[in-house]
Amino acid sequence: MDFIKHVGRFTLASIVAAGLHGCGGSTPIIDDRPTTDIEQAAAVDIDALLNQAQMSRSPQKEQLLLQAAQHLSLQGEQHWARNLLNSIDPTLLDDEQFIAYTLTFSEIALADDAFFLAQRILTNPRLDQQWQTLAVEQQVLLRQRRADLFMVLGEPNASIEELLALQPLINDPLLDIDNQDVLWQALMSMPVAELTYRSQKAANTPTLQNEDLRGWYSLALISKNNQGNLDKQLFQINQWVARWPQHPASLRLPKDLQLLQQLIEERPAQVAVLLPQQGRLAKAGKAVRDGFVAAYYQALANGSHTPVLKFYDTSEGDIVDVYNRASLDGADLMIGPLDKNKVTTLSQQESLPIPTLAVNYSEDVAEPATNLFQFGLSAEDEARQIARRAWVEGHRYAMILTTDANWGRRSADAFRQAWENLGGTIITQSEFTGEGDFSNVIKQALHINESQKRAQGVRALFPQPVEFEPRRRQDADMLFMVARPTEARQIKPTLAFHYASKLPVYATSHIYSGTEDRKADRDLNNIRFSTLPWFFDNNNATKQVIQQAANPAPSYQRLYALGVDSFQLYPRLKQLQQSEYTRLYGVTGSLSMNAQRRVEREQIWAKMNNGRAQSLPMVVSHN
Structure with a gap:
C-alpha cells in the first residue's frame, strides 16, 4: 500500500499546538507547546479521573473518560486510551467533546493500523454536520486523515474529494505541493474507465469544485492513455494547459509530466x-x-x-x-x-x-x-504486497506454507520480514516437497496431532466410548501460501479436511496458470492472490x-x-x-x-470463485 506512509502526517501534538480544545467544562489540553502538554498529562492522576468517572452519571462520566483518554494518549499509553474510548458512547458528548473524541480516537486507530475502526470514526455522519463549526486546523487534520485512509482502503475517488476540499484550507506552500502530489497519485491509481465516468459525471454537475475536478480527471486520462507515446502525451498536455490556464495543475504540473520534454530530448x-x-x-x-x-x-x-x-x-x-x-x-x-x-x-x-x-x-x-x-518478476515483491494487504484487511497472526524450492523460501522470508515490520506475528512456518506430504505437513502445522493426542488421553480416562472431533489451532487468522497450481489444488482441500476450510488464504500469483480451467481450479475457491494485469487485459x-x-x-x-x-x-x-x-x-x-x-x-488482486479468477477491489474487510 503506497499510501500507508501518508497516514498520520500530523499528530495529535501538532493539533494541540494549533489550539485544539478538549472537553467542555474541564478542558484538559490547552497549550501552544506540545511538550508542555505532555508534561502536564504526565502529572495527571489517571486513576483519580477514572474513579470520578465511575461515580458519575452520563454525560459527565463520558466527559471524564474522554479527558483521561486524551491524557493517556499524550503519555503514550495508546492501548489503555483506546480501551477507554471504546467504552464511550459518542452520542452522549456535546459537539466540542465529540470533535475531541474523533481527533483522539482516529489518531490512535490509525497508529494501530486499525483502518476499519478509523473508517467508522471518521465517517460518522455527525462529523459532516459539524464541519462549519471546526477550526481550520481541525478541518485540515481530519480531511488529511480521511484522504489517506480512503486511499489505504481502496477508495481513491473519496480520497480525491477530501484532497480537493483541503486545497483552499492550506496556507503552507510545501503542504500545498504535498497535497497536490498525493491528489495526483490518487488520480493515477484509478482505472481509465473510472476516470472517464467521473469526468463525465463532474461535467454534468457544474460547480466550481467539479470544474477543477473535471480538469484533474482530464489530465489524468491524458497521462494514462498515452504512456506508450511521449510525443503524443506532451502534445495533448500542452493543449490541456491552454484549455485550463487557471487550473492548479496548470500553475504547477505534476512532476512526472514536467519531465516529458527532457525525456523526449534524451x-x-x-x-x-x-x-x-x-x-x-x-x-x-x-x-x-x-x-x-x-x-x-x-x-x-x-x-x-x-x-x-x-x-x-x-x-x-x-x-x-x-x-x-x-x-x-x-x-x-x-x-x-x-x-x-x-x-x-x-x-x-x-x-x-x-x-x-x-x-x-x-x-x-x-x-x-x-x-x-x-526490473523483474520478483516473488519477494509479491510476498511483501500480500503482507501489506492482509494487514490492512485486519489480520495479525499468520501461518506460512511454501514449496521447499529456493524461490518459495525467499518468498517466505520476504513475507516474514514485511509482516513482522508491520507488527504481525508468524504463528508457524512450514514447507512441503509436493511428494505426497501435503496432509502430514498441514496436519502438523494446524496442531491436529496435538488435538488427537489430547483426545487419546481423555479416552484413556473413561471406559465408555467418547465422541471426539479434532480441532485445529485457533491462534492463526490467515495463511500465506506459495505454490504452483497443481500443488495449490491439493493444499486447499487438505486444509478443509483438517478443519481449516474457513481460514483465509492469501497466495502469490504462482497458483494461477493464466489459463481458465474451471473444473480443476474449483479446488482453489476463495483463495485471494496477487496477479499480473496481463491475465485480465484481453483487449x-x-x-x-x-x-x-x-x-x-x-x-x-x-x-x-x-x-x-x-x-x-x-x-x-x-x-x-x-x-x-x-x-x-x-x-x-x-x-x-x-x-x-x-x-x-x-500487482492487481483476484479471487477464485467457482473455478474462475475474478478481479478484486484493493481492500476487502473481514470484519
Whole structure:
C-alpha cells in the first residue's frame, strides 16, 4: 500500500499546538507547546479521573473518560486510551467533546493500523454536520486523515474529494505541493474507465469544485492513455494547459509530466537487447525478447518513436565483454541481461557508462553500479504486497506454507520480514516437497496431532466410548501460501479436511496458470492472490499479437509480459527515478522505482470463485 506512509502526517501534538480544545467544562489540553502538554498529562492522576468517572452519571462520566483518554494518549499509553474510548458512547458528548473524541480516537486507530475502526470514526455522519463549526486546523487534520485512509482502503475517488476540499484550507506552500502530489497519485491509481465516468459525471454537475475536478480527471486520462507515446502525451498536455490556464495543475504540473520534454530530448536512438539465445535460459530469453519486440512493433504501428534495435547473445562468455561490445556498436541504452548472476556482475561494477535496464534482480549489492536499473518478476515483491494487504484487511497472526524450492523460501522470508515490520506475528512456518506430504505437513502445522493426542488421553480416562472431533489451532487468522497450481489444488482441500476450510488464504500469483480451467481450479475457491494485469487485459493489442503469433505456454506468459513492460519502461527510467509519485501502469502491474533504482511492482488482486479468477477491489474487510 503506497499510501500507508501518508497516514498520520500530523499528530495529535501538532493539533494541540494549533489550539485544539478538549472537553467542555474541564478542558484538559490547552497549550501552544506540545511538550508542555505532555508534561502536564504526565502529572495527571489517571486513576483519580477514572474513579470520578465511575461515580458519575452520563454525560459527565463520558466527559471524564474522554479527558483521561486524551491524557493517556499524550503519555503514550495508546492501548489503555483506546480501551477507554471504546467504552464511550459518542452520542452522549456535546459537539466540542465529540470533535475531541474523533481527533483522539482516529489518531490512535490509525497508529494501530486499525483502518476499519478509523473508517467508522471518521465517517460518522455527525462529523459532516459539524464541519462549519471546526477550526481550520481541525478541518485540515481530519480531511488529511480521511484522504489517506480512503486511499489505504481502496477508495481513491473519496480520497480525491477530501484532497480537493483541503486545497483552499492550506496556507503552507510545501503542504500545498504535498497535497497536490498525493491528489495526483490518487488520480493515477484509478482505472481509465473510472476516470472517464467521473469526468463525465463532474461535467454534468457544474460547480466550481467539479470544474477543477473535471480538469484533474482530464489530465489524468491524458497521462494514462498515452504512456506508450511521449510525443503524443506532451502534445495533448500542452493543449490541456491552454484549455485550463487557471487550473492548479496548470500553475504547477505534476512532476512526472514536467519531465516529458527532457525525456523526449534524451531518448535513446539505439537500444541493445542483451538476452540468452542458447542454453538453459534460451526459452525464457526468447519469451522476453518476443514480448519486447511485439511492443516495439505495436508502438511503430501507432506512430510512436522507435529506436534501432540490436540483439546480443549472453549465453556464453563474460557479460562485461558483451556489454562493452554493444557499447562500442553505438548503443544508447541496454535491455538485459536476464541471468541473475550476470546482473550481479554488472551490479558490482563501479559504474556503467550507459543506462541499463536489467530484466532480473541482482543478489544484494550494497551500492549497485550507477546507471543500472533492475526490473523483474520478483516473488519477494509479491510476498511483501500480500503482507501489506492482509494487514490492512485486519489480520495479525499468520501461518506460512511454501514449496521447499529456493524461490518459495525467499518468498517466505520476504513475507516474514514485511509482516513482522508491520507488527504481525508468524504463528508457524512450514514447507512441503509436493511428494505426497501435503496432509502430514498441514496436519502438523494446524496442531491436529496435538488435538488427537489430547483426545487419546481423555479416552484413556473413561471406559465408555467418547465422541471426539479434532480441532485445529485457533491462534492463526490467515495463511500465506506459495505454490504452483497443481500443488495449490491439493493444499486447499487438505486444509478443509483438517478443519481449516474457513481460514483465509492469501497466495502469490504462482497458483494461477493464466489459463481458465474451471473444473480443476474449483479446488482453489476463495483463495485471494496477487496477479499480473496481463491475465485480465484481453483487449491489450500487444497481448493479442503475441497470442496469435506464439500461443505462449502458461509458464512463459509472465515473461512475455516482462518483455512488453521493459519496452514501456526504458524511455521513462529517469521519470521514475526522479519522482517518487510516478507510476507506470503496465501489464505486469503498477511500476515505481526505489532509491536503489529497482523497479517495484504492485500487482492487481483476484479471487477464485467457482473455478474462475475474478478481479478484486484493493481492500476487502473481514470484519
